[in-house]
Every structure is written in C-alpha cells, then in structure tokens.
Amino acid sequence: MLRLFNTHKVRKVQSLEGEWQFQPLGKEASPYDGDYGYVLPVPGCWEMHPRFSTYQGRGAYRKTIEVERETALRISFQGVSHTADVYFDGRKVAHHYNAYTPFTAVIPGVKPGRHEIVVEADNSFSEASALHIANDYYTYGGIIRPVSIEAVPDVYIERIQFTPIWKDERWQGVVNVHVRNIGAESAAIRLEGSLGGASFRIGERQIASNESCVVTVTRAFDGVEPWSNKKPRLYLLEAQLFGDATDGPIDDLIERVGFRTVTTQGGFLQVNGENVVLKGFNRHEDHPMVGPSFPYQLMVQDVELMLGAGANAVRTSHYPNDERFLDLCDERGIMVWEENHARGLSLEQMHNPNFERQCEDCNREMVESHYNHPSIIIWAILNECASDTEDGRRMYKKQFEQIRSMDSSRPLSFASHHRERELCFDLADIVSLNLYPQWYTDEDPGELCDRARQWADELGGLGKPMIMSEFGGDGYYGFREPTRVKGTEERQADIIESNLAAYTQRPYVSGMFIWQFCDCRVSEATGWLLTRAGTQNSKGIVDRYRRPKLAYETVKRYFQE
Numbered sequence: 001m002l003r004l005f006n007t008h009k010v011r012k013v014q015s016l017e018g019e020w021q022f023q024p025l026g027k028e029a030s031p032y033d034g035d036y037g038y039v040l041p042v043p044g045c046w047e048m049h050p051r052f053s054t055y056q057g058r059g060a061y062r063k064t065i066e067v068e069r070e071t072a073l074r075i076s077f078q079g080v081s082h083t084a085d086v087y088f089d090g091r092k093v094a095h096h097y098n099a100y101t102p103f104t105a106v107i108p109g110v111k112p113g114r115h116e117i118v119v120e121a122d123n124s125f126s127e128a129s130a131l132h133i134a135n136d137y138y139t140y141g142g143i144i145r146p147v148s149i150e151a152v153p154d155v156y157i158e159r160i161q162f163t164p165i166w167k168d169e170r171w172q173g174v175v176n177v178h179v180r181n182i183g184a185e186s187a188a189i190r191l192e193g194s195l196g197g198a199s200f201r202i203g204e205r206q207i208a209s210n211e212s213c214v215v216t217v218t219r220a221f222d223g224v225e226p227w228s229n230k231k232p233r234l235y236l237l238e239a240q241l242f243g244d245a246t247d248g249p250i251d252d253l254i255e256r257v258g259f260r261t262v263t264t265q266g267g268f269l270q271v272n273g274e275n276v277v278l279k280g281f282n283r284h285e286d287h288p289m290v291g292p293s294f295p296y297q298l299m300v301q302d303v304e305l306m307l308g309a310g311a312n313a314v315r316t317s318h319y320p321n322d323e324r325f326l327d328l329c330d331e332r333g334i335m336v337w338e339e340n341h342a343r344g345l346s347l348e349q350m351h352n353p354n355f356e357r358q359c360e361d362c363n364r365e366m367v368e369s370h371y372n373h374p375s376i377i378i379w380a381i382l383n384e385c386a387s388d389t390e391d392g393r394r395m396y397k398k399q400f401e402q403i404r405s406m407d408s409s410r411p412l413s414f415a416s417h418h419r420e421r422e423l424c425f426d427l428a429d430i431v432s433l434n435l436y437p438q439w440y441t442d443e444d445p446g447e448l449c450d451r452a453r454q455w456a457d458e459l460g461g462l463g464k465p466m467i468m469s470e471f472g473g474d475g476y477y478g479f480r481e482p483t484r485v486k487g488t489e490e491r492q493a494d495i496i497e498s499n500l501a502a503y504t505q506r507p508y509v510s511g512m513f514i515w516q517f518c519d520c521r522v523s524e525a526t527g528w529l530l531t532r533a534g535t536q537n538s539k540g541i542v543d544r545y546r547r548p549k550l551a552y553e554t555v556k557r558y559f560q561e
C-alpha cells in the first residue's frame with residue numbers, strides 16, 4: 001500500500017512491494033557480481049532476516065520488471081536506508097542520502113520488455129554520513145519504505161502544493177502545480193482542477209523541452225469545512241494535465257488536503273484561530289517485528305494506542321515519517337510536529353563537511369513531500385544540536401530561513417536541552433525544551449518549567465508559545481517493585497505523573513510530548529549515554545511490542561481530562 005488514498009486515475013502506477021533478490025556486498029564489491037542468494041521483502045529492512053540482524057554495511061537488491069508499451073518511467077522510493085544508488089538496466093539513475101526522505105529516478109524512453117532495477121543500500125557509519133551516526137535509535141538497512149513505478153508522459157505533474165488561507169471570512173487556497181517536460185519538444189499544456197465537487201481551471205502554459213514550471217491559481221473554496229483535530233475534514237484535490245494532441249487528460253495527480261490555519265499569537269498556539277494545547281508523544285518509527293518498515297496495521301495500532309491515551313499530537317522524533325502514517329494523522333485528527341533528521345549532534349559533528357548539504361536536502365525533501373498534510377502544524381529542525389554556540393546558531397538560522405522560504409504557513413521550532421545557555425530561541429516561532437526532571441536530575445518539574453519559561457523570556461523567546469518537547473524516564477516492561485526504584489514501571493509512572501501534573505496546570509505551556517511512545521532499538525555504541533541495557537531506550541509508555549506499561553494509565557488520566 002503506497003498511500004491511504006489513490007493518487008492517480010490517469011497515470012499508471014505499480015507498487016513494487018514484494019520479493020526482491022538480495023545479497024550483502026563487501027566494501028568494494030560491485031552489485032553486478034555475486035549470486036543474489038537471498039530473497040527479502042520490500043518494503044523491509046535486512047535486520048529482519050536472521051542472517052543480517054546486526055549487519056551494517058552495503059547490500060544490493062534486484063528486481064525485474066515488465067514494461068508493455070514504450071514510456072518514460074518514474075521510479076519512486078519513499079525511503080532507502082541510509083544511502084541509495086539506483087541502477088536501471090546497468091546504468092546509474094539515482095544517488096540519495098537519508099533513510100527518511102523520498103526520492104525519484106526518471107528514465108525516458110523505456111522500451112517494451114523486461115528491465116532490471118538494482119538498488120544498492122548502505123547503512124554503515126562514516127564521515128560521508130553526517131546525520132546517520134551511532135545514536136539513541138537504530139539506523140536499519142535496506143529499502144525500508146514503499147517503492148513504485150509510474151508510467152509518465154514526456155510532460156507530467158511532479159507535485160502539487162496546496163496552501164489554505166482564511167481571508168475575508170472565507171476559505172481560499174493557493175494551488176501550485178509543478179510540471180516537468182522531459183521530452184525533446186516544447187509543449188503547450190492546460191491544467192484543470194477539482195476539489196469537493198467543484199471544478200476549476202488552474203492555467204495554461206507553454207513549457208520548453210527539459211524545463212520545469214509551476215502553474216498557480218488562487219481561488220475561494222466556498223462551502224468547505226475546516227480541518228481540526230476534533231473534526232478532521234479532508235478533501236481530494238485533483239489536477240489533470242492536458243496536452244494539445246489529445247482530448248483526454250495525459251496525466252494527473254490527486255492530493256488530499258485540509259483547510260486550516262496555524263498561528264502563534266500572544267504566547268499561544270492556534271489552529272483556526274483557537275488556542276490548542278498539544279498533548280502527545282515522541283514516537284520513533286520502530287518495531288521489533290519490522291524495524292522501521294511499518295505495515296499499515298501496525299501504524300493503526302500505534303495511532304489507536306495514542307488516541308486511547310487521550311493524545312491529540314505526535315512528534316516525529318527525530319526524522320520525517322512514512323507518508324502513510326501522516327495520512328493516518330490527517331484522517332484521525334492527530335496534530336503533528338514533524339522534524340528534520342538530526343539528533344544530539346555536537347558542534348564538531350555539525351562541522352562534518354557533508355552536514356549542511358545533507359540537512360538542506362532533508363529539509364527540502366521533507367517540506368516538499370509532506371507540505372499538503374493538514375495534520376502537520378509545526379516544522380522543526382536539529383533536535384538537541386549545538387544551538388548554544390555561535391557557529392551552531394549560524395546553521396540553525398540558515399536552516400530556518402530555508403524552510404521559511406518554502407513554507408511560510410507553519411510555525412517553526414527546535415527542541416533544546418541547553419537551558420540558560422541557549423542561543424537560538426529568537427530564531428524560532430515556538431520555544432521548545434527537552435528537560436528530564438526526576439530522571440536525569442532531581443529537580444521539581446513545576447519549578448523547572450517556570451525557570452524554563454524565564455530562560456525563554458530572557459533569551460529571545462518572549463511572547464512565544466512554549467512546548468515541553470521531551471520528558472520521561474525509563475521503565476522496564478514487567479519490572480514492578482514496591483520499592484519504586486529507577487527502572488521500575490512504578491517509578492516511571494511517578495515521573496510521568498509529576499511532569500504531567502506540572503505542565504497541564506501551567507497556562508503558558510502550549511504543548512507536552514512525552515519521551516517516548518514506545519521503547520526503541522538503539523545503536524550498540526560506547527559512551528555512557530548510549531550504553532543502554534539491551535540496546536534499547538526504555539522510556540516508552542508502551543514497550544517495543546506495544547504492551548502498555550503502568551504509566552499508560554497515568555497518561556490517560558492527564559490527557560483525557
């Protein structure tokens with residue numbers, strides 16, 4: 001399953017979910033040598049194969065496809081972990097870094113017959129990878145998210161970007177349709193749209209060979225209902241592309257959109273002008289049975305558990321999520337803080353020569369591909385990186401500017417653990433703090449929260465909403481003891497209780513995200529912080545298998561109020 005709704009009626013799309021041949025590759029080995037002696041499911045990670053449960057290195061996947069009629073082919077990858085090189089009939093057609101963002105390869109003039117796709121994946125750590133490093137979550141290997149092939153005409157729709165606007169007491173929307181011409185000839189095109197039963201003209205254009213363009217229309221959409229977490233109303237937005245040679249559409253793209261605004265005024269966060277308080281979880285996309293490659297059923301299970309606890313929000317810590325999960329959040333009314341991929345990088349790690357470019361790509365791919373999800377109400381960057389240094393600040397500033405230039409409709413934030421040393425609160429729209437009172441420190445959560453507000457006010461965050469973006473403590477599932485010592489489920493529930501009691505009472509807190517929804521696998525690394533028992537971060541409110549711990553009931557009491 002690629003999405004939770006059909007994205008095309010005209011364009012032919014084929015999912016490449018299923019069996020792919022696989023072989024591990026030595027450091028210098030070519031994907032064109034070797035016998036491909038294994039069969040692995042796609043999407044999936046190789047760690048689910050008993051032979052490769054801790055394998056870190058290169059691996060090659062191979063698949064033969066059948067093409068009926070000559071066409072351009074667009075191969076669409078939702079996520080390959082963490083570096084991908086893609087070959088089509090022996091020729092390299094794409095290179096991509098970052099497990100958590102999508103990319104495509106377009107091959108013009110593919111002849112009828114059998115063709116071979118080879119995907120080389122690499123999940124090893126080296127200087128080449130600034131973001132995937134040994135960390136407090138696991139970098140799996142393989143084609144971890146769905147792959148599909150699409151037969152596209154020479155001129156085709158690349159993407160649609162829809163921005164809802166509430167103006168003059170009515171809903172309006174800006175529809176941007178990105179079109180690309182990979183043919184040898186210039187082409188005259190016309191775009192028609194529809195939304196909620198109303199059809200409209202998007203525009204006409206002449207588009208030169210090997211050029212891309214954006215066709216835009218801004219119009220009112222009367223009669224639509226807004227999206228909110230309580231009533232998540234969604235609309236299909238369809239764009240059809242017409243050439244001058246035929247009567248019918250030559251290509252199309254369907255997106256699903258919602259009408260809502262997000263603002264930060266008077267120190268609060270508003271959706272459609274109404275103050276909201278986000279109550280939710282930090283969630284790693286990780287499961288012991290499937291790694292990061294969630295089938296739909298397991299995504300639904302997570303959503304049910306979060307909603308069952310009374311949550312109205314989720315933070316996609318610490319990377320962009322599988323688009324089907326975002327589709328579910330749109331449908332179920334879960335407000336999303338989506339962030340780029342980075343966790344806990346020191347200034348030295350941010351000085352990796354690849355860091356800035358890899359972040360820039362990640363930011364662009366995240367915003368472009370997830371722009372239309374009404375559930376996403378915050379973009380964030382660089383969790384717990386060196387925002388307490390001058391050069392770190394330069395990089396935060398640059399990344400915020402990049403995201404703002406692509407999307408000015410959503411507030412921006414970052415989660416900081418630097419307390420009174422923080423230097424970047426003024427750059428964000430929302431001030432967010434990761435603090436672990438009662439776990440890493442003995443502080444009182446309420447007092448600490450008041451101090452945090454003071455730091456925010458003094459350090460550039462005056463008048464901005466504040467979110468407690470991480471708090472919590474370990475609880476080993478099944479470890480219960482009247483002593484309530486650290487690590488018991490009882491102690492974890494106590495910690496969650498004292499934190500939630502403090503934050504839910506403070507009117508200046510616009511959101512709270514518990515660390516974390518589920519226990520997750522972490523890298524086997526040295527250094528005290530990452531030497532986690534069982535290579536697992538055990539701060540989940542449910543364990544890796546989604547069995548609720550005692551704290552689940554505590555959360556429910558506070559979130560359901």
Ligand code: ADA
Binds near residue numbers: 136343383417537
């Ligand atoms: C950090 C970090 C999380 C996780 C957490 C913990 O603040 O952002 O990724 O590592 O602490 O469990 O200590």
